[in-house]
Amino acid sequence: MDKYHNVMETLVINKLNEIWDTLDCCKCDKCRNDIIACTLNQMKPKYAVTEEGELYVRLCILSAEHEFEVVKAIAISVRTVSEHPKHCI
Numbered sequence: 001m002d003k004y005h006n007v008m009e010t011l012v013i014n015k016l017n018e019i020w021d022t023l024d025c026c027k028c029d030k031c032r033n034d035i036i037a038c039t040l041n042q043m044k045p046k047y048a049v050t051e052e053g054e055l056y057v058r059l060c061i062l063s064a065e066h067e068f069e070v071v072k073a074i075a076i077s078v079r080t081v082s083e084h085p086k087h088c089i
C-alpha cells in the first residue's frame with residue numbers, strides 16, 4: 001500500500017460500487033474506469049497518511065461529509081462517458 005493515499009479515490013469507488021447496478025450506462029471496464037477518472041477529476045483530492053486504523057476513521061468522516069458531492073460528480077461522469085464512450089471509437 002502507498003504511504004499516502006487519496007481517500008477520495010476510495011470514496012468514489014465505494015460509492016460507485018454501491019450504485020453501479022442502478023446506473024444507466026455501459027458497464028464495461030473501460031467505461032467504469034473512465035467514470036472513476038472523470039469523477040476524481042471533479043473532486044479535490046484528499047490525501048491521508050495510511051496509518052492503520054486511522055484511514056478507516058478518515059474514510060467514515062469524509063464519506064458522510066462528501067456523499068452528496070460524490071454522487072453528483074458520478075452522475076455528471078456517467079453522462080459525459082455515455083455521450084463520449086471511448087471504446088466505441
Ligand SMILES: [Zn+2]
Nearest residue numbers: 026028031087
Ligand atoms: Zn463501455
